[in-house]
Amino acid sequence: MMRKDIVPGDGAIAPDMPRPDALLLAGDRPALPLGPDGLDRYTRRDLRREEMVIAQRFHGGAxxxxxxxxxxxxxxxxxxxxxxxxxxxxxxxxxxxxxxxxxxxxxxxxxxxxxxxxxxxxxxxxxxxxxxxxxxxxxxxxxxxxxxxxxxxxxxxxxxxxxxxxxxxxxxxxxxxxxxxxxxxxxxxxxxxxxxxxxxxxxxxxxxxxxxxxxxxxxxxxxxxxxxxxxxxxxxxxxxxxxxxxxxxxxxxxxxxxxxxxxxxxxxGRYENTHVFKSRLGHVLSMGMQYHVIHHLYPGIPNHRTKPAYAAMRDILKARGVDVSPL
Amino acid sequence: MQSVVKQMFHWMPLVFGIGFIAPLIAQIMAVWQIGGPFGLSRIAVGLVIGVPWGWQTVIRGRWI
Structure with missing residues (x-):
C-alpha cells in the first residue's frame, strides 16, 4: 500500500492518495516522516554507513x-x-x-x-x-x-x-x-x-x-x-x-x-550522551576527553586516535545534531 | 564473613586516624622541629588529633 505522506514521482494519483489540493493544504509537511533529530530514516541510515566507514579507518593501530x-x-x-x-x-x-x-x-x-x-x-x-x-x-x-x-x-x-x-x-x-x-x-x-x-x-x-x-x-x-x-x-x-x-x-x-x-x-541518546568541549588545559592534559563522543560511538577506537577520527567525522556528527561548534 | 568485612570498613576511619594520621602528624612535627605541648611526645599529639578525627568520621561519614 502506498504511503500517504509520499508524493509519487510520476504524478499518478493512487486510489488511497490524498488529492493534490489536500497535499497543498499540508503546507511544509515533509515528504518522509522525520525523527526528533530532523532527519528521515534513509538519511540517518546513509549517515550511519558513512560514519562506520570512517570509524573503521581509525580502529586498531599500534x-x-x-x-x-x-x-x-x-x-x-x-x-x-x-x-x-x-x-x-x-x-x-x-x-x-x-x-x-x-x-x-x-x-x-x-x-x-x-x-x-x-x-x-x-x-x-x-x-x-x-x-x-x-x-x-x-x-x-x-x-x-x-x-x-x-x-x-x-x-x-x-x-x-x-x-x-x-x-x-x-x-x-x-x-x-x-x-x-x-x-x-x-x-x-x-x-x-x-x-x-x-x-x-x-x-x-x-x-x-x-x-x-x-x-x-x-x-x-x-x-x-x-x-x-x-x-x-x-x-x-x-x-x-x-x-x-x-x-x-x-x-x-x-x-x-x-x-x-x-x-x-x-x-x-547515542549522539547526545556526551558533548564536545574545548578544554582550557589542552588535548593531552584533558586526556583527549574533548572528543569523548567518538569514544562512546566507537569504543574500539583508541584514545590517541579519537582526535583525528573526530576531524574526519565532524560533518556527519554535525548532521546528526551534535554541537561541534567548540572544536 | 561479609558482615565482618563491613564492620572492618565501617571502623576504618578510626584505624586510619591511628595508623596513618597520628604518625604523619608526628613526622611533620619532627621535620619542623616542633615539640609536643604539656610534655607530650609527638606521637601522642598525633594520636590526640588522629583518634578523635577518625572517630568523628566514623560517626559523621565525612572527614571534614
Whole structure:
C-alpha cells in the first residue's frame, strides 16, 4: 500500500492518495516522516554507513605504547618506595610523577577495559589483562571492578539509576570538583561506594570477584600506609601514594566523567550522551576527553586516535545534531 | 564473613586516624622541629588529633 505522506514521482494519483489540493493544504509537511533529530530514516541510515566507514579507518593501530607506558610507569612508581626508605628520592618530584602515573594509569587501563590491546582469544590477550591490572593500582581501583563499572557506564550512559558514574553529575565545574572529593567520603554514596553497591546488586561471579579484589587491594593499601607510617616514613608514603591517589581520582572523575557528560539529565541518546568541549588545559592534559563522543560511538577506537577520527567525522556528527561548534 | 568485612570498613576511619594520621602528624612535627605541648611526645599529639578525627568520621561519614 502506498504511503500517504509520499508524493509519487510520476504524478499518478493512487486510489488511497490524498488529492493534490489536500497535499497543498499540508503546507511544509515533509515528504518522509522525520525523527526528533530532523532527519528521515534513509538519511540517518546513509549517515550511519558513512560514519562506520570512517570509524573503521581509525580502529586498531599500534597499541604497544600503552603497554610500555603502563609497565614503565608502574615499575618506576614501585621503585619509589624502597628509594624513599633509603633516602635516595627527590620527594616533591616523586609526588608530581606519582600524580601523573595515578591519573595516566586510567587511560592505559581504559584501553584494556575495551580490549583494545588484545581481544579475547587473541595471542596477546594476557598483555591486555596485565596492562589493565597494573595501571589502576596507584588509585587503588582494581581492574576487575573498573572494567565492569565502565562497561555498565557505556550500556546505560546517563541513566540516573543504571549509570554507575551518574553520581559525578554537578551543576558546574567548581561543584564537580567538590563532588569528586565528597563522593569519596566514607559515608558518601558516590565513586567506589556506589560501585560496590551496584556490584553487590549484580551478584554475578564476576561482580563477586571484583568486590573481593577491591577489598584485598584496599587492605593492601592501608597495610602499606600504616606500616610505612609507623616505621617513620609517613610523609614519604603520603607523597608517593596517598596524595597522588586522591589527586588522580579527582582529576579522573572531573575530566573523564563530569566534563564530557555534563549535563547528564535526559541525555541518553547515542549522539547526545556526551558533548564536545574545548578544554582550557589542552588535548593531552584533558586526556583527549574533548572528543569523548567518538569514544562512546566507537569504543574500539583508541584514545590517541579519537582526535583525528573526530576531524574526519565532524560533518556527519554535525548532521546528526551534535554541537561541534567548540572544536 | 561479609558482615565482618563491613564492620572492618565501617571502623576504618578510626584505624586510619591511628595508623596513618597520628604518625604523619608526628613526622611533620619532627621535620619542623616542633615539640609536643604539656610534655607530650609527638606521637601522642598525633594520636590526640588522629583518634578523635577518625572517630568523628566514623560517626559523621565525612572527614571534614
Amino acid at each position: 597499541m604497544w605504547p600503552y603497554a610500555v607506558a603502563a609497565f614503565g610507569c608502574f615499575a618506576v612508581w614501585v621503585a619509589f618506595f624502597p628509594l624513599a626508605v633509603m633516602g635516595m628520592l627527590n620527594l616533591p618530584l616523586a609526588c608530581v610523577l606519582s600524580c601523573i602515573f595515578a591519573t595516566g594509569g586510567y587511560v592505559t587501563s581504559h584501553e584494556a577495559m575495551h580490549s583494545n590491546i588484545a581481544r579475547p582469544g587473541e595471542r596477546l590477550r594476557w598483555l591486555n589483562e596485565a596492562v589493565g591490572a597494573v595501571s589502576t593500582i596507584p588509585i587503588v581501583f582494581p581492574f576487575s571492578m573498573a572494567r565492569l563499572m565502565h562497561l555498565e557506564h557505556h550500556y546505560h550512559c546517563n541513566d540516573p539509576s543504571k549509570d554507575p558514574d551518574y553520581t559525578d553529575e554537578a551543576p558546574n565545574a567548581i561543584m564537580a570538583i567538590y563532588k569528586t572529593w565528597y563522593n569519596r567520603q566514607p559515608g558518601g554514596d558516590g565513586s567506589i561506594h556506589h560501585y560496590k553497591r551496584i556490584l553487590t546488586e549484580m551478584g554475578t561471579p564476576e561482580a563477586r570477584r571484583a568486590l573481593a579484589e577491591t577489598m584485598v587491594l584496599q587492605l593492601v593499601f592501608m597495610g602499606v600506609l600504616f606500616g610505612m607510617a609507623w616505621r617513620g616514613y609517613a610523609i614519604e608514603v603520603a607523597l608517593i601514594w596517598w596524595l597522588p591517589r586522591h589527586i588522580g581520582l579527582s582529576y579522573i572523575r572531573f575530566f573523564l566523567s563530569w566534563a564530557p557528560h555534563h549535563p547528564r539529565q535526559g541525555k541518553i
